[in-house]
Amino acid sequence: MKTEQFNLFEGTRRLQMTDSIELTAQSLNAYGPTHKHWAVAWSGGKDSTATLTLLVYLIESGKVQRPQTLTVLFADTRMELVPLMAAASDIIDDLRARGIDVRTVMAPLDKRFLVYILGRGVPPPNNNTLRWCTRQIKIDPMTAALRELVGGLGEKVLTITGVRQGESAMRDQRIVMSCGKDGAECGQGWYQQTxxxxxxxxxxxxxxxxxxxxxxxxxxxxPRPEFGDWSTKLLAEAYGGDEAEEVNARTGCTGCPLASRDTALDNLVSRPQWAYLAPLQGLKPIYRWLREPANRLRQPGGERRGDGTLSKNQQRMGPLTLEARTEALGRVLVIQAEVNAAALALGRPQVDILNAEEEARIRELIAAGTWPQRWTGDEPTGDTLLPIHYADGSVLPLLDFSQPIGYE
Ligand code: SF4
Incomplete structure (x- = not known):
């Protein structure tokens, strides 16, 4: 029994599990009734799955007032880790069995991660400034799904996200919506913000x-019946099982090119039951290889903006060559086939990052010579030696090594 008054901002005492749940219920009861309709932005990762399953438990147990409608929007990036997808599909069945409306939210075919890279030729993201993926495969589809939901309901909804900042942020009353901080899920902070x-x-x-x-x-x-009997063990296990408390694993796409290490996947394949996923560790090296100059086009120099002035970033590196895309497509398909052959033999869940429709579309886009805007495909590759063009219009010619260099 609790004997002391709990103070959230107390420096020494840490929140206990029951306190955390109680605060969650309080927050839902305080802000929930302002909206008749709730949606959950669910990525299938640990934070949003904990949010979703706890929310349903709190509603079913009467601790939180039931909204008029609850819609679960499951963000399927097509790049999720295998155990996450397996757990998500069990949870979706459980939610539907409870009568909850679950909708799968996915980017349109041409905007999906691998189709955009291999079909259109846009290089894999490699830093936060050139990070097109979170918006394209997570935020935009979620916004479109919300637009449809709100259109049908005729009024604004309350979207519940799995953003988590920990106690320090609460103490400081500081909410930083960074993505990937404190092992947070890619996209969750962005959902909250954008x-x-x-x-x-x-x-x-x-x-x-x-x-x-x-x-x-x-x-x-x-997983206990009194809290909803959810299939969440698989998810916790995916990140380190018994050691999960120690693992502040960032969740995101398999082989996320932005993460310095594929921590979640590395943890997974070190466990015998998931070791068959090891070929997926080959995805990150493919993304790295694709970014190499020889596999990309480059502006030859003298590129101008729409207003006729010289662009600032002369001779910028650009899209992936058709050859590199074809080669990478083949390698990804081999990885997927290797994993699935092992999965079949072992009776384990299969991976599905590139289905027949996506593969056909990539091949079609490559065959049509598809390039991103402002590229024609006639530009030189990034490893071609060129005179250096500067943004002020000056040009440094190539040195002519065919002439002997002499001293007078
Ligand atoms: S997990 Fe990585 S690849 Fe996936 S959307 Fe986020 S930043 Fe992009």
Missing amino acids: LPTALTDTLAPLLHWRVCHVWEWLRSWA
């Missing part, structure tokens, strides 16, 4: 949760 306010308000009822509570909920609480 979904249009005309369609939705957002609420992050697990904002104060420590990562160890997320694991504890997924591994020990949510």
Whole structure:
């Protein structure tokens, strides 16, 4: 029994699991009734799965007032880790069995991660400034799904996200919406920050949760019948099983080119039951290889903006050559086939990052010589020696090594 008054901003005492759950219920009861319709932006990762399963438990147990409608929007990037997809599909079945409306949210064919890279030729993202993927495969599809939902309901919804900042952020009353901080899920902070306010308000009822509570909920609480009997053990196991409390694993796409290490995948394949996924560790090297100058086109120099002035970034590196795209497509397909042959033999879940429709579309786009805007395909490759063009219009010619260099 609790004997002391709990103070969130107390320096020494840390939130207990029950306190965390209680604060979540309070936050939902405080802000939830302002909207009749709720949506959950669910990525299938640990934070948003904990949020979703806890939310349903709190509603079913009467601890949180039931909204008029609850819609779960599952963001399928097509690049999720295999155990995440397996767990998500079990949870989707459970949600539907409870009568909850679950909708799968996916980018249109040409905008999907591998189709955009291999079909259109846009290089894999490699830093936060050239990071097109989160918006394209997560935020934009979620916004489109919300637009459709709100259109049908005729009023603004409350979107519940899995953004989590831990206790320090609560103490400091500082909410930084960075992506990937403290092992957070890619996209969650962005959902909170970028979904249009005309369609939705957002609420992050697990904002104060420590990562160890997320694991504890997924591994020990949510699977118990009294908390909803959820298939979340698989998810916790995917990130390190018994050691999960220690693993502040960032969740995101398989082989995310922006993560310095593929921590979640590396942890997975070190476990015997997931070792067959090891070929997927080959995806990151493919993305790295694709970014090499020989596999890309480059502006030859003298590129101008629409207003006729010289572009600042002369001789910028650009899209992937058709040859590199074809080669990478073949390599990805080999990786997928290797994993699935092993999965079939072992009776384990298969990977599906490139289906027949996506492969056919990539081949079609390559055959049609598709290039991103402002590229024609006639530009030289990035490893071609060229005179150097500067943004002020000056040009440094190539040295002519055919002439002997002499001293007078
Ligand atoms: S996990 Fe990585 S590849 Fe996937 S959307 Fe986020 S940043 Fe992009």
